[in-house]
Amino acid sequence: MDGLLIEKVMPGSVASELEIEAGDRLLAINGHRLRDIIDYNFFSADEELTLEVVKSDGEVWEIEVERDESEPLGLMFPAPVPAQCGNKCVFCFVHQLPKGLRAPLYVKDEDYRLSFLYGNYVTLANIGRAEVERIKEQRLSPLYISVHATDPLLREKLLGKSGIVPILEVMEELAAARITMHTQVVLCPGINDGSFLEQTVNDLAALYPLVASLAVVPLGLTRHRKGLPELRPVTSDYAADLIAAWQPRAKELAGRLGEPFLFFADEFFIKAGLPFPPIEEYGDFHQVENGVGMVPLFLDEAAEVLDQAQPLQPATITVVTGESPYQYLSDFLRNLGQKTGITFRPVAIRNRLFGDSVTVTGLVSGRDIIDGLREVEVGDLVLIPDVMLKEGEGVFLDDLSVADLQDALHKEIVVVESTPWGIYRAITGV
Structure with missing residues (x-):
């Protein structure tokens, strides 16, 4: 049967009005069998469509659709299962x-x-x-x-x-x-x-x-x-x-x-x-x-934030990072502290999981953060950059969660966008 399993139908969409539901399977569009979401996007571009849908109970529906070209059907599907790599790269991480x-x-x-x-x-x-x-x-x-x-x-x-x-x-x-x-x-x-x-x-x-x-x-x-x-x-x-x-x-x-x-x-x-x-x-x-260009973009945006930053209620906030960007983040936080009255404590986390040669922020584990902050007076809360966490799941490389870190450190932890504006928005919220 194959086709694409429908994961979600957007409320009020064309598909919703046609009574297509999550759990149904879209087999074909205009006679073209669908292999993946790319086929769906390619063949659903026409204004007039014939959809072949298998309902969750096995009943097959053939649905005629007329819509404006810019009007989406409103169907969402799981991400494709990736094809596996057959290479053995000498540098494979x-x-x-x-x-x-x-x-x-x-x-x-x-x-x-x-x-x-x-x-x-x-x-x-x-x-x-x-x-x-x-x-x-x-x-x-x-x-x-x-x-x-x-x-x-x-x-x-x-x-x-x-x-x-x-x-x-x-x-x-x-x-x-x-x-x-x-x-x-x-x-x-x-x-x-x-x-x-x-x-x-x-x-x-x-x-x-x-x-x-x-x-x-x-x-x-x-x-x-x-x-x-x-x-x-x-x-x-x-x-x-x-x-x-x-x-x-x-x-x-x-x-x-x-x-x-x-x-x-x-x-x-x-x-x-x-x-x-x-x-x-x-x-x-x-x-x-x-x-x-990540660091140059950070520095460029930092100048914008510092130009607009306003005084805030005093607080002491720890910000964790990898070792590579530490100096750039530290300079920004020192200047931001002068503008806002916040005391920042940037902490570069040593990467014990992968070794000292790995210094980027996105490869820092939860356990290394815990170990790196045990002897630090972190103050009122800890800011964690979002690049340390798996998007949509909130877990670190070693499967620890933000809640695990809060339990270990007994401090509030806030995940922030890894940009100067992300940090500033977080502290204004505090």
């Missing part, structure tokens, strides 16, 4: 996870549909001809592609998979179909840098504007990396040399292409102790979810 974390963290997805729907990065190393044709036919654009290297043999080494169709062949075909692509390179010192990075940048820039951006991000190594290929970490000296060599090239490319194209993750600048590029050099921030 999942392979370096300890036991006892949230079960979904151990799932390696490699699904072009999730790339289109949610911006997940995929290698396209496991994609077949039918999937490529579907991408072109249904115009699944933009896609987010992990390239890592355009040299075919090096890419096979990095992905731990042989017999891969060269990535440039796939991307050139997608570009010819006007599919926009954002790309990334996970940089492994001594492996895909140097002349290989030069080749990758040149090859991808040649496909601009269909390849719209390229982010270079550092590999992540945890203390649980055992029985895996030996890799060199990104050191402060390596990061400084990389930025010195490549930032002028990024500017040159931006001038030649007409807009910013090549970006380097914030972590390189933090490790090197170098200033970030001006905010206009990040373009439309296509790669911000990839850790590119």
Whole structure:
């Protein structure tokens, strides 16, 4: 039977008026059998529709629908079950996870549909001809592609998979179909840098504007990396040399292409102790979810908040963060305290779960927060940035909840948006 299980029907919607209910299954639209939510979005775009619905009791309904093109049907479906990754990337973070974390963290997805729907990065190393044709036919654009290297043999080494169709062949075909692509390179010192990075940048820039951006991000190594290929970490000296060599090239490319194209993750600048590029050099921030431009955006927004902040009732508030952004957050909170009268205590949480080399805020566990705050006079309450929690579930990487932290610390905990405005809105609420 297949089709799509209907998870929710929006009240007052077209579907609600047609007595379609949660638990029903939508099999087809205008005779097209539905494989996933992408098919639903693609085939439901017409004004006149014929829906084939199987009710929860097994009865089959065929429903004729006429509606304005802009009027949604009002159906909601579960997220697609991701296709599993068949690669064995030498730098794979999942392979370096300890036991006892949230079960979904151990799932390696490699699904072009999730790339289109949610911006997940995929290698396209496991994609077949039918999937490529579907991408072109249904115009699944933009896609987010992990390239890592355009040299075919090096890419096979990095992905731990042989017999891969060269990535440039796939991307050139997608570009010819006007599919926009954002790309990334996970940089492994001594492996895909140097002349290989030069080749990758040149090859991808040649496909601009269909390849719209390229982010270079550092590999992540945890203390649980055992029985895996030996890799060199990104050191402060390596990061400084990389930025010195490549930032002028990024500017040159931006001038030649007409807009910013090549970006380097914030972590390189933090490790090197170098200033970030001006905010206009990040373009439309296509790669911000990839850790590119997050801190510059934070600093830019911090200036807005400080310009508008007003005095508040005195309080002492602890704000937790990862080690990487600590200095930037600490500077902002010191200035915000002067404007509001609040006493802030920023605390950088050491990552004991993954090891000292992992310093980003989003990979801090609940247990490490508890351990990091045990000897701290936290004051009236604790602010936790939302990036530390799984969206929609409110649990940390190690499955601890906010309530677990409150029980352990005996303090009120407030989860805040991880931005200057998020922090300011939280304290005005207090």
